[in-house]
Amino acid sequence: MRQAYRRIFRYIPRYKVPLLVGALCVVTSRLLMVYAPRLLGRALNELKAGGSAAVDQAIQTGWSFLAVSVASGLFAYGMRRSLVGASRRAARDLQRDLFAHVERLPARFFDGARTGDLIARLTSDVEAVRFSLGPGLMYVAGTLILFPTAVWSMADLSGSLTLAALGPLLAIIILVRVLGPGIMRQTRAVQDRIGGLSARAQESFAGARVVRAYATETVEGSAFENENANLVRETLGLARTRSLLTGGLHVLGGGAQIVVLWYGGSQVIAGTMGLGYLATFMLYVSMLIWPMISVGWVVSAFQRSAAAMERIDEIFDKQPEPSVTREPAAELERVRGHLAFERLTFRHPGAASDALRDVTFEIPPGSTLGLVGPVGSGKSTLLSLLTREYDPPGSAVRLDGHDITSIPLATLRAAFAVVPQDAFLFSTTIHENLAYAVAGELSPSLARDTLSLAGLDEDLDSLPRGLDTVVGERGLQLSGGQKQRVTIARALLREAPILLLDDCLSAVDTQTEARILEGLRTAMRRRTAIVVAHRLSTVRHADQIVVLDAGEVAESGTHEELVAAGGWYARTYAQQRIEAELEGLA
């Protein structure tokens, strides 16, 4: 936990000036606040003396009281502005660094992370930390100054009355400490319930088509109703504890006032204290009620923020991807695109068995490799090792003769244009999705030409706003095949020497596929390419085809050689041809 706070305190020195100004404002405003009731007491005492001179004097003192109160308020405003402002800026720094850190974490981190949980750490946990550091520290500092000086000022007027008034005031701290944890627990329960309710609704809305298809509207409705009832129950429980607390606070605060009125009144009657100072005492008592409440409450806020900081630290403690894991190679001047796997064996972190075993083959620069095999045979894994999404063992994967783990990550990744198996588009326009691949501006004509290489030209004409159609969550839903073609075009725009296509034509029909392959042929002639395909006709014309089976190279050769060999490739090819013919007849 201490380490957690050290991390956030690193952001503080940047905000020295506002913090210093804030601290000064805290001290000044609290001292003025304690001074003001004395002036009021004095004015009242002067008034009691009677006579017009006394009234003038009292009015004078009254003006000073007003001036001091206004000044105290102004300094309190300055304190809030500078301290809360500094805490907001420090939180923004923390958030920015956390986001940047997450962006640099390796693929295996995201394999095990839940998006919702990451977002909660980035938002509500950061907010909890900020709250304890800004408003929390402000209340602590304010109380540390206000309480002793006010008590000292009270004791100066009457020691015994001070002791009598402090009893109920200190009981406030105990009350808050007793009821506080319950309130915290119930508040968290309510927040969890709200989370549950919105998760339920989100899931149900996202799956609206499934809900309708299975006619489970009433089932969904009653599940939602259930969550809702739970929320109401928790909320009522929280309201009960809260009203207990407010009621108790009123009783104790009022009790302190009554003690002062009764015991102080007897001192006034006995003539040991001026009537005006009784009013001073009353003001002090009401002034101290809030700091007493905040003591108990700030302690809980600090506990909550310590837990939040630990959750944030868990992410900061994850190591970002190393740029190189072995001795850096001489910087690659120009990547030719010669790929080689040598006795590559790889197991995913935490997996029970190897995804690739003893894989050895080579891809000459500029040639096209077809990579096929049953589902789960390791095709995607092989591609993910090339771009070091996962780190392969040393010297098992080489680019232009260099062990890829010795090539700086940025250089390595710049050599590849990847179309992953699951097509992902940002929810923005098609044009902006494509522009993601290029450093500068992307001209509409180049975007159009590339989309037509990827076989999307006809579809593009039918889209409502052409290139400027917004796709994804907040726009038009593209079909699976259309999405795949946009991602292909995006990869083509990235002028990289090596192209990796992971089963990216699975969602288009055979005719469309043939047309796209025709368009891609020119693009692939200039590059090294690996084409993973489920449909074997996709890789027919590849220079070389490798068949993976359970992580091992089962067959390799050209299409003709593999068909002649009569193995898995030949059987599957024959089967798929029959299927295609039947499809054509239908």
Ligand SMILES: Nc1ncnc2c1ncn2[C@@H]1O[C@H](COP(=O)(O)OP(=O)(O)O)[C@@H](O)[C@H]1O
């Ligand atoms: N991130 C991962 N963590 C653990 N195991 C994985 C991961 N990704 C894939 N695998 C496993 O590795 C094997 C190969 O998967 P994959 O490369 O996706 O096959 P393919 O692309 O040929 O269908 C499978 O057994 C799969 O379950």
Ligand SMILES: [Mg+2]
């Ligand atoms: Mg795959």
